[in-house]
Each structure stands twice: as structure tokens, then as C-alpha cells.
Amino acid sequence: MKRLVLLGAGHAHLLVLRAFAQSPPPDTELLLITPSRWQYYSGMLPGWMAGDYHMEQCRIEVAPQVAAAGGELILDSAVELDAGQSRITLASGRMVDYDWLSIDIGSSTNLGPLNGYAGQLLSVKPIDEFQGRWRRFVDNSSASGAGHLVVVGGGAAGVELAMAAANVVNHSQEGGGRVSLIAGDSGPVPGFNARLRRLATKKLERRGVTVIKQKAITRDGELTLADGTPLKSNAVIAATGAQAAPFLAQSGLSVDGEGFVRVNACHRSESHPQVFAVGDACSRIDGALNRSGVHAVRAGPVLADNLRAALAGLPPRPFRPRRYSLYLLACGDQTAIGSYGPLTFSGRWVWRLKDRIDRKFIEGFSAR
Ligand SMILES: Cc1cc2nc3c(=O)[nH]c(=O)nc-3n(C[C@H](O)[C@H](O)[C@H](O)COP(=O)(O)OP(=O)(O)OC[C@H]3O[C@@H](n4cnc5c(N)ncnc54)[C@H](O)[C@@H]3O)c2cc1C
Structure with missing residues (x-):
């Protein structure tokens, strides 16, 4: 039995949990560590402030996602990581060892x-x-x-x-x-x-x-x-x-000048192949990604496949971002401005499109 630790309940990890709920990797003990019961969806935060949503509509409860994937939830935060010893120290003082680690802790x-x-x-x-x-x-x-x-x-x-x-x-x-x-x-x-x-x-x-x-x-x-x-x-x-969690720079993992974990196109650590990192917490060596929720979400299914492959001793595959991503800026009055590559558009319909996309993301996790 190998232990896989998912550190953080970021976007990509929620999608890993969903994939594992459908088909759990064999002989694997799954742990997810995060300090909060809730994962907040930043894309809807301005809408919540503007009065378009209740907070309950903008967050996902983590425990049911972890349970559906057959994992154990630890409500705590990492304060130290020793990549050489494959050991995480939590704020409570508890230590957690891992065989495989995936980091999706975002940024502050x-x-x-x-x-x-x-x-x-x-x-x-x-x-x-x-x-x-x-x-x-x-x-x-x-x-x-x-x-x-x-x-x-x-x-x-x-x-x-x-x-x-x-x-x-x-x-x-x-x-x-x-x-x-x-x-x-x-x-x-x-x-x-x-x-x-x-x-x-x-x-x-x-x-x-x-x-x-x-x-x-x-x-x-x-x-x-x-x-x-x-x-x-x-x-x-x-x-x-964005600022990286300070403990990453002291972990022994290879990090960039700002302390974000350096990963290859498969989101595997440059220095420690048993560690993966995604979302805001990582820095792609090939410079292919900026920090955005869109990329964190899209990387999720590839990360799930790669963790499964790693556990089975198979090679991982790269995450190649699409040429263009859809960015939608809410204007607080139920209109939005959007861009997709060279195209720019705005109006009420753009806000309705954003509203539909955001709600669909949250609803995808509400049936558990
Ligand atoms: C107001 C606002 C609006 C935004 N809108 C958009 C948008 O419309 N589209 C877009 O693409 N991007 C948007 N972004 C950017 C987006 O928020 C980030 O790029 C995205 O959240 C990164 O996702 P992530 O999975 O890396 O981390 P996060 O979503 O930040 O998740 C990190 C998780 O790790 C947990 N965690 C943190 N520290 C620890 C620790 N030490 N130990 C254990 N767990 C820990 C957290 O509790 C959380 O569960 C927006 C950002 C802001 C601030």
C-alpha cells in the first residue's frame, strides 16, 4: 500500500478527487490536507461582494469530495516540508509521511x-x-x-x-x-x-x-x-x-526566484520526482503557464492521470495549455468584459455566460 498525500484543496485537487471517486487507484492510501472545510471559488468572489451570490453558492465543501474518493481529510495546514525525508509537518505539530505528494496550495x-x-x-x-x-x-x-x-x-x-x-x-x-x-x-x-x-x-x-x-x-x-x-x-x-508559501523555499524542493515549486510539463518537481505541484503554487520550467484558475482547473484531469500513472510505475504525460483561454471580468452591475485570444466582447450576455460557467463548476461538486 502506497500513501498519496494531496496537499491543499485547490481546483486541480478537487478534479483529482472527482476522477478518483469514479475509479480509485488500487493499493493507495489517500490523504488530503487543507485548513478549511470549504474551497472558495475566487471567480465568484467579486459577484458575492457585488451582491449577486450568497457565499454558499461560491464554495465547495471538501469533506464529501474526499469521502467519495475513499480518502481521509485532515483539517490542518502544512507549515514545513522536508522533501528529502518525504515528510510534512502540520500546524498542529502532527507529521505526515508520504510516498507520493501533490501540492495544490495556491498562493497568498x-x-x-x-x-x-x-x-x-x-x-x-x-x-x-x-x-x-x-x-x-x-x-x-x-x-x-x-x-x-x-x-x-x-x-x-x-x-x-x-x-x-x-x-x-x-x-x-x-x-x-x-x-x-x-x-x-x-x-x-x-x-x-x-x-x-x-x-x-x-x-x-x-x-x-x-x-x-x-x-x-x-x-x-x-x-x-x-x-x-x-x-x-x-x-x-x-x-x-501572488506570494508562495514560505515553507516551500525551505523544503529542499527546487523552487524559482519567488519560491514557487519548479515543475516540468508533467507538473512533476524538477528535483524530487515523487512530488507533483499544480496551480498557483507551481512554476513551469518551460514558462508555459501564468497563474490563473483556468489553468489550475484544466491541469486537474492531467494531474489525476499522472498521479495514477506514478502509483502504477508508468510515465506521466504533459499538460499542454490551450493556445487561448477565456477570461471574463465581472463589472459588478451584471455586465462583464471578456477576452479570448485577440477577441474582446462585453455586455450583459457576457456576465450571463460567466454566471453559467461559474455555477456549473460549483454544481459539478454539489451532488456528492
Ligand atoms: C478576486 C479574484 C478573482 C479571480 N478570478 C479569476 C477568474 O475569473 N479566472 C481565473 O482563471 N483566475 C481567477 N483568479 C485567480 C485564481 O484565484 C487563482 O489562480 C486560483 O485560485 C489558483 O488555484 P489553486 O488551485 O492554485 O489554489 P487555490 O484555489 O488558492 O486553493 C488552494 C488550496 O490550498 C489550501 N492551502 C493553502 N495553504 C495550505 C497549507 N499550508 N497547507 C494545506 N493546504 C493549504 C487552501 O485552503 C485551498 O484549499 C482570481 C483571483 C482573485 C483573487
Whole structure:
């Protein structure tokens, strides 16, 4: 009997569990370790903030997925990994040995310029903590007014969060609230084509979000623009990019300059072949993937096959991302902007498409 440990209940691992539920690998003891009962679906988080969904519609209960796959769930988080000894240490002090390990623990928010900020900071990851903080912010706002909410980070997540937050903040008591997006020197959604960027900028304006094309820095605990202008705010949402779990860099696994696990096209560790890694936590040596939920989802079925192959002593197969991926940005007013390769589109139908795709993903895990 070999022990396979799935570390984290990220997108790809949920799909591995689904595949194993249909056909469990023989002679395998399966463990899944994650700190939360729930796996939150980030794509629906802005919709939840905007009031389009209840939180129950945006998350998947992990225990039934693990049970259906015949595994054991450990509600705990890894704080140490010794890849040489094939051993994980959990926050509770418990140690878990493995024969095979798959890592899908996502990333946390890289606070970078916001380190040292003394005010109310709402980091978007981990999402279970963010949603609690956002609820408290909204409750306090309805009592005392939202004031000025600043979103730092001009990527897709920052843009969606700013527009979703505008629904709450701009309508808070006495109408006194406002939202600013500190988008960096290149402005909103720099990774996308010019048409999408124009549409997003126009939409932000129409949604009452002030876009500032500068970087934010923290000085003496206060938020400041790069040109020195102070930014008085009641709360700051940090959507400032991904940071690897610190224990990965000390694990003995080969990692990139930012501490993400280096993997080949089969998502196998460059240094330790009994370890696989997917999603935000990994860094493809061939540079074929950016960090997005789309890739984490698509890698799931390939990872399931590769773990099965590894357990059977067979070679793994590569995960080749499609040439184009569909990206859909929710605008907080039940419209969305989408892109697929060179194509850009927007409107209510795009939001309905996003809503259908997102709900279908969650519903795929609700029947267990
Ligand atoms: C607001 C927002 C909107 C987004 N929208 C989109 C979108 O529309 N489309 C898209 O493609 N991408 C989107 N993204 C990006 C997307 O969230 C990530 O790329 C995606 O979640 C990565 O998935 P993952 O499986 O790697 O990790 P995650 O989904 O983050 O899952 C990680 C899992 O590991 C667990 N875990 C964490 N640490 C530990 C530990 N130490 N030990 C054990 N378990 C641990 C967590 O509890 C969780 O279960 C969005 C991001 C944000 C912030």
C-alpha cells in the first residue's frame, strides 16, 4: 500500500478527487490536507461582494469530495516540508509521511508595497479570511459610512474587486463613500489587449471608481502615491499579486526566484520526482503557464492521470495549455468584459455566460 498525500484543496485537487471517486487507484492510501472545510471559488468572489451570490453558492465543501474518493481529510495546514525525508509537518505539530505528494496550495497575497501599512488592510488571499474581513467592513460601513476604500493592484482581480466594492461603498449611508483603484504605472489590466483595457477603464469610470495610474507605497504606516501624495483611506484591499508559501523555499524542493515549486510539463518537481505541484503554487520550467484558475482547473484531469500513472510505475504525460483561454471580468452591475485570444466582447450576455460557467463548476461538486 502506497500513501498519496494531496496537499491543499485547490481546483486541480478537487478534479483529482472527482476522477478518483469514479475509479480509485488500487493499493493507495489517500490523504488530503487543507485548513478549511470549504474551497472558495475566487471567480465568484467579486459577484458575492457585488451582491449577486450568497457565499454558499461560491464554495465547495471538501469533506464529501474526499469521502467519495475513499480518502481521509485532515483539517490542518502544512507549515514545513522536508522533501528529502518525504515528510510534512502540520500546524498542529502532527507529521505526515508520504510516498507520493501533490501540492495544490495556491498562493497568498504578496503585500509588497503595503507591508507596514497601519490601517485596515483586507488581503484578498486567503479568501476565507478575506470574506470575514469584508463582511465586517460592510457591517461597519452601513453603521458609519464606508468613507474611502482603496484597492491596490491593477490586475484582473483588482479591477473586478474595485467594481464589486463600488456597489457597496458608493451606496453606503449618506452616499459618502468612494472607491479608488491604484492601478500602477501601466493602468488597469496591463496583461490584456488594448481594446479590453479601454473597455475596462471606461467601465471603471462609469462605475464611479477613480483610477490612479501610479504605484502605492507605504511610508510611516500610511499609504502614499509614488509621487508623494498621501492617500487617506478607511480601508485598503490588497490585490497585489501572488506570494508562495514560505515553507516551500525551505523544503529542499527546487523552487524559482519567488519560491514557487519548479515543475516540468508533467507538473512533476524538477528535483524530487515523487512530488507533483499544480496551480498557483507551481512554476513551469518551460514558462508555459501564468497563474490563473483556468489553468489550475484544466491541469486537474492531467494531474489525476499522472498521479495514477506514478502509483502504477508508468510515465506521466504533459499538460499542454490551450493556445487561448477565456477570461471574463465581472463589472459588478451584471455586465462583464471578456477576452479570448485577440477577441474582446462585453455586455450583459457576457456576465450571463460567466454566471453559467461559474455555477456549473460549483454544481459539478454539489451532488456528492
Ligand atoms: C478576486 C479574484 C478573482 C479571480 N478570478 C479569476 C477568474 O475569473 N479566472 C481565473 O482563471 N483566475 C481567477 N483568479 C485567480 C485564481 O484565484 C487563482 O489562480 C486560483 O485560485 C489558483 O488555484 P489553486 O488551485 O492554485 O489554489 P487555490 O484555489 O488558492 O486553493 C488552494 C488550496 O490550498 C489550501 N492551502 C493553502 N495553504 C495550505 C497549507 N499550508 N497547507 C494545506 N493546504 C493549504 C487552501 O485552503 C485551498 O484549499 C482570481 C483571483 C482573485 C483573487
